[in-house]
Amino acid sequence: MAKMKMDSQRKAFATTLVELGGERSDIVVLNADLSSSTKTIEFANVFPERHYNFGIAEQNMMSTAAGLAAAGKTVFVSTFAVFGTGRVYDQIRQSIAYPNLNVKIVVTHAGITVGGDGATHQITEDIALMMVLPNMTVIVPADAVETAKAIKAAAEWDGPVCVRLGRADVPTITAEKDSFEIGKASILRKGKDVTLIGTGIMVSVCLDAAEELKKEGVDARVINMSTIKPIDEDALGKAAVETGAIVTAEEHNVEMGMGTAISMVIAEKKHVPMKRVGIPDVFGESGSSDELMEKYGLTVKNIVNAAHDVLRRKDKLSRLQLMSKRLKKSEKKREIKKKEKRKPKPKKGKKSK
Amino acid sequence: MAVYDDELMESLGEKAKVIRKHVVKMIFTAGSGHPGGSLSAVDILTTLYFHKFLDSACKKGEREPIMNYDPKNPGWEDRDRFILSKGHAAPALYAVLAEAGYFEKKVLLDFLKDKNDEMYENVKKEKVFGVDLLMHLRKLGFPLQGHPDMNKTPGIEASTGSEGQGLSIGCGQALAAKLDRKLYHIFVMIGDGEMDCGQIWEAAMSAAHFKLDNLIAILDRNKLQLDGPTEQIMSLEPVPDKWQAFGWQVIEIDGHNFKEILSALDAAKEVKGKPMLIVAHTVKGKGVSFMEGAVGFHGKAPNEEQYKQAIEELGG
Numbered sequence: 001m002a003k004m005k006m007d008s009q010r011k012a013f014a015t016t017l018v019e020l021g022g023e024r025s026d027i028v029v030l031n032a033d034l035s036s037s038t039k040t041i042e043f044a045n046v047f048p049e050r051h052y053n054f055g056i057a058e059q060n061m062m063s064t065a066a067g068l069a070a071a072g073k074t075v076f077v078s079t080f081a082v083f084g085t086g087r088v089y090d091q092i093r094q095s096i097a098y099p100n101l102n103v104k105i106v107v108t109h110a111g112i113t114v115g116g117d118g119a120t121h122q123i124t125e126d127i128a129l130m131m132v133l134p135n136m137t138v139i140v141p142a143d144a145v146e147t148a149k150a151i152k153a154a155a156e157w158d159g160p161v162c163v164r165l166g167r168a169d170v171p172t173i174t175a176e177k178d179s180f181e182i183g184k185a186s187i188l189r190k191g192k193d194v195t196l197i198g199t200g201i202m203v204s205v206c207l208d209a210a211e212e213l214k215k216e217g218v219d220a221r222v223i224n225m226s227t228i229k230p231i232d233e234d235a236l237g238k239a240a241v242e243t244g245a246i247v248t249a250e251e252h253n254v255e256m257g258m259g260t261a262i263s264m265v266i267a268e269k270k271h272v273p274m275k276r277v278g279i280p281d282v283f284g285e286s287g288s289s290d291e292l293m294e295k296y297g298l299t300v301k302n303i304v305n306a307a308h309d310v311l312r313r314k315d316k317l318s319r320l321q322l323m324s325k326r327l328k329k330s331e332k333k334r335e336i337k338k339k340e341k342r343k344p345k346p347k348k349g350k351k352s353k
Numbered sequence: 354m355a356v357y358d359d360e361l362m363e364s365l366g367e368k369a370k371v372i373r374k375h376v377v378k379m380i381f382t383a384g385s386g387h388p389g390g391s392l393s394a395v396d397i398l399t400t401l402y403f404h405k406f407l408d409s410a411c412k413k414g415e416r417e418p419i420m421n422y423d424p425k426n427p428g429w430e431d432r433d434r435f436i437l438s439k440g441h442a443a444p445a446l447y448a449v450l451a452e453a454g455y456f457e458k459k460v461l462l463d464f465l466k467d468k469n470d471e472m473y474e475n476v477k478k479e480k481v482f483g484v485d486l487l488m489h490l491r492k493l494g495f496p497l498q499g500h501p502d503m504n505k506t507p508g509i510e511a512s513t514g515s516e517g518q519g520l521s522i523g524c525g526q527a528l529a530a531k532l533d534r535k536l537y538h539i540f541v542m543i544g545d546g547e548m549d550c551g552q553i554w555e556a557a558m559s560a561a562h563f564k565l566d567n568l569i570a571i572l573d574r575n576k577l578q579l580d581g582p583t584e585q586i587m588s589l590e591p592v593p594d595k596w597q598a599f600g601w602q603v604i605e606i607d608g609h610n611f612k613e614i615l616s617a618l619d620a621a622k623e624v625k626g627k628p629m630l631i632v633a634h635t636v637k638g639k640g641v642s643f644m645e646g647a648v649g650f651h652g653k654a655p656n657e658e659q660y661k662q663a664i665e666e667l668g669g
Contacts, residue, residue, distance in 0.1 A: 028532070052528065052563070060555035063518040067525020070503065070511060072430075073532070091552075094515040095522060099503050 004171035004204070007144035010108050013165060014039035016151040017076060021047045027155065030065055030077045032058045038078040038108045058083045062091035062103075069101035074155055077103060081110035081164060082123035089129055096160050097133045104154045105130075109167040111251035112279055112296055113201065113289040122284040122292075128256040130162040131229045137161045137182060138228040140250075140258075142203035143172045146226060149180035157182060164200065166251070168289050171204045174224070185232040191221035194307050194314070195239035195246050199225045199258045202249040202277075202298060209249075209303035220307060228258050233265050240270035244318070245310035247275050249303050251293075254278030273313035275306040355416060357408070357615050364407040365611045368452070369399040373640045374667045375448035375487050381660040383491040386499070389650040390544060391445035393575040393608070393635040400614040401435060401540060402449045419618045420540065424454035427464060427507040433537050434510045434526055438519020439544030439573060440500040441652070444490060447497050447506070451484045455508035458482040464507040465496065472496050472505060517550025519543065520570060524560050527568040527628075538622060542571045546578030549587045554599070560628040561600025568628040569621040570601075573608065575637035579651045596630045608633030641666055 021027050021043055028050045035041040035053060044051035054061040058079055065075040077084065084107035085092070096103045107126065114122045130138045137157060141147040147165060154161040161182075178186065188203065189210050198206035203224045210220040221243055223235060239246060246266060248259035259276030266274055279296045293299065372395050380386035405411055405418035422432045437446050450456065461482055465473035475494045476486070489495040496505045500514025511522040523541035530537050547553055560568050574592065576583050583589050593603045602624045606613040614633070621629040637651070638644025641663040644655075655663055 028528075050532065054555075054559055057555040057559065059518075059552040060521045060524070060559055063521030063552070063556075064525040064528065064559065066518075067511070067522035067527075068529050069525070070522065071526045071529030071533075073529055090515055091518060091521075094512065095518050099512040 006169040009147040009165040010039045012144035012147040014042040016148045062088045063095040066095035081107035085126040106163045108165045118286040119283040124253045140200040185235040189222035191219040193219045195221040197223045245314040247306040249277040273310040379490045387441040389637040391442045436541045440513035450508040517552040520556035527565040557599040575635045602629040605632045608635035
């Protein structure tokens, strides 16, 4: 892949928070002994009176966030994804999502690319946990530029939002001028043969896969599905109708994540061949980000293979459809012939009417 | 320290009796609910909510109410807030809110209009306002949920029910008050069974750390939880020492003695630089002989015979 600019999503998050803090006095920020890692320390430095450190007590932090929100604040809570979703699922459910409060949970260090810390810190089921909660909105930005926009959109959004960020720097693939709207997917590359749908860091991998496919003459569309919930059904419907084959890619347990959410829409809306790429249903391990992505299948090669698979099925399907069309046509012809044969010859002396 | 007259004690006692009758009737009508922990909390709730109306000095404007609120305007920014962290005692809170005026037609409909179309229509159609709403506890399509819901019932400050979270929510509201330089207080009632939850201690630690002197916790120490006596299930004592060690001001009172409740609440509002816990020693099921101290009535409705006897004991 061509050399891309690499940027930190966490940094973009922190810079945007400081910006928002200057504009809006209702913004408060909570963290749990990780402000240097999630970078909310930058907000704390500028607005110390609106920043609270709860120590390693995420449950208390989440419910306190609910109380602040109930009293009119827009609350950004930040910690690692593993602690900010799984460890506090009940607090999010009961204190935040159920009463639909304005708490924005921005989790960093999501997925397997956390790297060396190993499985205890590599959450690969957080999207599933957040996606299943009523009232919850789930955003997974693809790069630093989109992260800034997602944070601003979350601040404007009425109700709880979970924004999932990674630890490692990621290639910048979106532009400042691109529009961002919660619930709207964006097409990063036009194409008509197959659609590759990525979220988070897998969007850039999808773009690379599209380049590979181009070499084989396959014209792949690439969609950045940055909002997992509510999912953009229109974009999915169009992708299904216009390209007839779908591949999804995510840094998350493949059994229950974005791909699953998409497969449900595809099954109900317009059934086309589909394949999900993601982390298998296992816990991770220590290693470098790159090694882990390779080992757990988050690769260009896997996406290309998945594209081959859906294209084969699409091809088979279209051949079958063609055959059945032809069959129907010839049956029709036969029917007509039969009818003509059966037609009684007009009898002499009788007028038809 | 304010001096309270016997007349006030008498009228608080009368009001508490009315609340207790509502509680028993509500749970009997609903066929389920938590009478034990509701009844143990009634005298404290009655004091919090009705001092404002029953103290003659307060009515004349010579004394600040223990809890400052306006039932006609549940969203009033400067109101004192009450959070029932032990959400299963919802019937007691609902009865108090009904008697205080939160369920009057205009208040209820204005509240529901913005929040819940279905409930708005149902309440309007059935014309269940004020104390009439109480008999719709736990009823499908009506505001009074089994556990408090801030978006379905006016006067509810936090959706609670999953034990252990209300004190943290109170901390959040107390932090917001400090940030906004508001003078309101946050009263949080916690149950003793709830003290098993680690989150209660996280909240206790942070309330002291953030010097939340606008936060007043009241422990309904009825000494029983669902499975049995608290000290058998998971020892809590020494309760006051533990909270003191966490940085709280602590006072112990008889949670059924109005004078003690009033004085403790007064004292709590004077504390500076730290939060205060009122350990209110109570009797689970208080006011109904066969429910008092009976573990069996933690989460069980009375049958018809028991219901009749309970109402009779509460003065008919």
